[in-house]
Amino acid sequence: MIHRVKATINLSALNNNLKVARSHAKNRKVVAVIKGNAYGHGLIPVAEALQDADTFGVTDVDEADLLAASGNTKPILILQGIIERADINRIAKVGYQVVIHHFEQLAWLEKELAKINLTKPLSIWLKMNSGMGRLGITPTDYVKTYQNLQNKAWCKEVILMTHLANANLIDSDLNQHQLSTFSKITQELPDSATSIPASSGLLAGIGDNTDWVRPGIMLYGSSPFPFSDEHLRREAFGLHAVMTLQSNLISIQNCKAGDNVGYCSQFICPQDMRIGIVSIGYADGYPSNAPNGTPVLINGKRTVTVGRVSMDMIGIDLSDLAEAKIGDTVTLWDDELSLDEVAEHTGILSYNLTCSIAQRVEKAYSN
Ligand SMILES: Cc1ncc(COP(=O)(O)O)c(C=O)c1O
Structure with missing residues (x-):
């Protein structure tokens, strides 16, 4: 008998769902998004189970530190980047990858890293606000921010990223608007890797020609699309409940x-x-x-x-x-x-x- 309420997390289902993500990703690399305590499923056990991921995506440096302390050896990407200047020491110490979505973060990095003897330069994911209207550098400021980063000794590489607002609404015009905004600007920067799709973009083939994908919800066995569309329910993709x-x-x-x-x-x-x-x-x-x-x-x-x-x-x-x-x-x-x-x-x-x-x-x- 269950002692009141029990949530059982099926780790094989989690792995099955990562395989589904990989099959859609083809040869692209996968950031398994395990922020928010792995969407409530438990950060550490989920990370331990998802050993076939290339990188883990977490919210902030607190989640990154929890994961690192568990013995994780995979790269960790902090999706909200630097929340306060004090984060930078912790980021530099472990060598986390970080999203930069605002000039303030760049200015903080400049100042704080100047005081630190950084052993390994950092991988920076430069986020563009291509139409999500949440986080990101504007398309107008994007190339010069990129060039600025490229000149920094503390910057190992810049990965170009954006996030789609409506990829779960497959026919939304905003998808094409975001894709074309992103590709118009990034075609000036052909040497850097790119990343667009989360679960819905990955399953719907929106933003297909990027180097990295970032699935979250599908790993947990949920379809990102409206339940009313029977053809887009989780079974249609072979996802299993976690x-x-x-x-x-x-x-x-x-x-x-x-x-x-x-x-x-x-x-x-x-x-x-x-x-x-x-x-x-x-x-x-x-x-x-x-x-x-x-x-x-x-x-x-x-x-x-x-x-x-x-x-x-x-x-x-x-x-x-x-x-x-x-x-x-x-x-x-x-x-x-x-x-x-x-x-x-x-x-x-x-x-x-x-x-x-x-x-x-x-x-x-x-x-
Ligand atoms: C930047 C970014 N990438 C990827 C994801 C994963 O999205 P999903 O859970 O819809 O796959 C999220 C989630 O909100 C996100 O913010």
């Missing part, structure tokens, strides 16, 4: 038509019903806005949630599941019931669902 989230049935109520279930009368029984109470709630990371009708599995059979999600409990409909009993395992998502389907019901991105798994949830790793 996280299985489970809990226990802790109570059963035999309700009458008109009875209330849970807070704020979000569910009133339309007829006599058998209602199960499961020991999982928003304090475990189950989304608080899951509406009545969100799918779950009990003993492998599908049913749905009823009533508002509480801090540590949800209600489920057991009316057609006479054999269900207290202590039975309830699955919130797994390989049968996809995270993407739960995301569709709740309006919460699959990224957000796994990242929200709470500290108190027991994590187990399987092969």
